[in-house]
Amino acid sequence: MATYIQAWRPVRLARAVYDTSPLLVSSLVALLVANLASTGYRDYRLYISLGGGGPLPHNLFGWLVHSLVLQPLALARFWRTSSRHYLPLADGGGRGYLKGQLGSRRGGRPKTAGVAPHRQVDQLDETGSEEALKAHLRQLAANHPSHLLISSSRIEPSSTALFSLTHTLVTRSDAPSRSTRSAAFPSDLSRLFLSSLPGAEFCHVHAPPDAPGKQDGSLHLVLSPEDADEVIGKGWGELHGLAGCPAYTGFWIGWPAWLARRWSISGSARWWSGAGWWAGGRAGAGAANKVQRKVGLPPTYTLIYAPRDDDEVEAVKRIINASVAFATGLREVP
Template sequence: MASDFSFARLRDLPHPIQKLMTAFAEHRLLATSALGIVPLLAIIFNDYRGFVALGPGGLPSNPLGWLAQLCLQPLGRLNTLSTSSLHSSRNADAVGPRGRDSFLGAQPLPPRRGHRPKVPGYVAPQRQTSECAVGDAVARMNAYVAGLACRNPEALIIKGSGLESKHCKALWLEDRRHPLPDYLAATTHGEIVHVHAEGSSHAVLSLIDAQIAIEQGWAQLHKLSGRAGMLPLTYVLIYAPRDQDETEVWQRLVTASALFNTAHSGGSLRLML
């Protein structure tokens, strides 16, 4: 038998529902727009929550900080793994006359095993959110950086980061006899290395060392590296070491940063044993 089911007519519906459907019909564009905003608001909320979850950084962990990094996105690199800008002839002097030299030592830098850690696409703070450091690894990393400064007080000093939160300690150039090289004076003001709470680090390397570190899987560029005069072209994020072998690679990269950034003064560093 054919079904005698039919949709209820508007006047047969409860009065509140009649009013709602009438309003929807009269303001269909507004209602449709409102429905479309809901998914957008969810995306914005999740993006903001991810930003705050990264913890303290160069920008405040609040809506203003999130908006600031959003405004900086158009200036940022789309691909932080590309090394084309590092071996471009037009950037040969981007980090001074020693930029084409390597300071990693005679041993080739081995490839990092496995996949790269996850690094969200925020302009700042730049952090990894997978394969983070565990235990006292960060404390030992900071101790290594502090040791470089302790052994070379005429060239290096530990003080609060100017790029991260005030609680983050950083390695700075401290050679009062020589002016800062231009690529640092105009950007980090002498800060060359700092370690983040989850175990990643930022460092300023030579062009060739930054290229090697990225291509071997140990690092990636910052979104603002070499952009609008904000950061040096070779300002890289070094991933958190996962074991002792990787810690030794990390130490080589940090030492290479110290050697490179002090090379302009012609001095020599006393390295960690």
């Protein structure tokens, strides 16, 4: 009974304040409502400006789901863009595939917005590099037909994507087939990461679905942990806000944006928290089916910023090649 009475005290206090100064309280409430409406409208306009193509409808309902469900779960920008020099985790002998040969991106990071879709909103491609990157994907698929398929993205249908045939082959049977025994195979960690992506889609280049002639050139892809650390640390990209969500150990005790405070974090972002975050990843050589299937985005699901000139196109191609090597097990790419 006492608890019930205490729960009503704030209501009684609010009523007393209103009775004392009704005009002041009404004005403050109206100001608060107007501010919330203005903030919501700006956020809605931003969501619409990002274009469709993601899993959510490009309308008011999609914005509500995006704002009320996805955004509160997204990693803070601090974690998405920080290089923490994490201990390499069990892939490629701790070497990665870029092997430290990627230079730093010049200038500051572009602004990004959204969760689904997740988009770069300035420093956009104005040189036609989007087509150069798509041509690179087509060339990779042509060079490695046993390992790669190029098609429309199953995550963002307006985008052009690469799919790992190798991953599909080794995870759909008890053992690699006779025709693929001599082929390269992805690591257990790679198979774990790609297990949650439709058709083992590991890379796609963005194209605005409702803005004909407008270039984008940014892309999403999956990298090894070592390469993700290098790419993010050197300014070429950032983690997706839902990287590692929801199935990887540490997500629910991780740090979404609305809880992130630098002074309250022990030094690890969500995708590195928990010793068992990729449980099942040590299944052993040739034991593909022992790698458990995950749901959601892999912990190294990364947005690569749109290249601004020919030199940056070549750098982004090297990042794509590293993603291909991680997804397929190929060491010689292209």
